[in-house]
Amino acid sequence: QSALTQPASVSGSPGQSITISCTGTSSDVGAHNYVSWYQQHPGKAPKVMIYDVSNRPSGVSDRFSGSKSGYTASLTISGLQTEDEANYYCSSYRSSSAPWVFGGGTRLTVL
Amino acid sequence: QVQLVQSGAEVKKPGASVKVSCKASGYIFTRNGISWVRQAPGQGLEWMGWISGYSGNTNYAQRLQGRVTMTTDTSTSTAYMELRSLRSDDTAVYYCAREPLGGVYYFDYWGQGTLVTVSS
Numbered sequence: 001q002s003a004l005t006q007p008a009s010v011s012g013s014p015g016q017s018i019t020i021s022c023t024g025t026s027s028d029v030g031a032h033n034y035v036s037w038y039q040q041h042p043g044k045a046p047k048v049m050i051y052d053v054s055n056r057p058s059g060v061s062d063r064f065s066g067s068k069s070g071y072t073a074s075l076t077i078s079g080l081q082t083e084d085e086a087n088y089y090c091s092s093y094r095s096s097s098a099p100w101v102f103g104g105g106t107r108l109t110v111l
Numbered sequence: 112q113v114q115l116v117q118s119g120a121e122v123k124k125p126g127a128s129v130k131v132s133c134k135a136s137g138y139i140f141t142r143n144g145i146s147w148v149r150q151a152p153g154q155g156l157e158w159m160g161w162i163s164g165y166s167g168n169t170n171y172a173q174r175l176q177g178r179v180t181m182t183t184d185t186s187t188s189t190a191y192m193e194l195r196s197l198r199s200d201d202t203a204v205y206y207c208a209r210e211p212l213g214g215v216y217y218f219d220y221w222g223q224g225t226l227v228t229v230s231s
Binding site: 032034036038045046047048051052057089091093097098099100101102103104105 | 217
């Protein structure tokens with residue numbers, strides 16, 4: 001069982017927007033603004049899309065955005081494109097002996 | 112450009128050990144920490160531990176304590192992860208991932224992954 005809770009799957013049509021949630025606790029998501037989101041295509045390494053809740057690394061499309069409220073972080077992808085179809089994982093840093101936790105992942109299908 | 116290049120796939124028998132390497136280039140190795148993350152087939156990501164590129168200090172996930180050792184060789188800018196007493200549920204793709212500088216907490220570069228298969 002993963003430490004952070006994500007929906008197993010979401011879907012959308014090209015051009016639409018979707019949001020993926022990531023729920024943690026007061027020890028991780030609720031404690032810091034150190035939530036990051038990773039995109040993983042089959043057989044590939046994860047790629048960071050959002051860090052520190054809402055920051056985009058250089059080169060990541062502005063169609064990707066992040067937010068947080070309380071113990072739940074969210075990743076929103078607007079203007080869905082077929083290449084966005086992938087697995088998405090949230091992660092949170094926490095001040096403990098095990099500093100990194102991940103969500104179980106969400107499979108995004110672009111119909 | 113920053114690159115993390117990992118060693119090739121391994122097949123091991125239960126009870127054996129495996130050592131995976133992660134050679135860094137394109138940055139000063141001693142300035143960043145490296146975490147190891149694994150992914151069992153069809154499953155999510157699991158953080159295994161972290162090593163400082165500067166001091167060699169480590170922090171391991173509790174469930175792997177006693178079976179995992181992470182080391183670095185600063186002369187070759189390479190990080191290593193050794194896992195002992197392998198079990199079938201250790202079958203996974205193992206990734207090294209770099210943590211950037213500057214008080215931000217995420218993984219900015221990842222290795223390509225190393226598949227470790229544990230099977231009798």
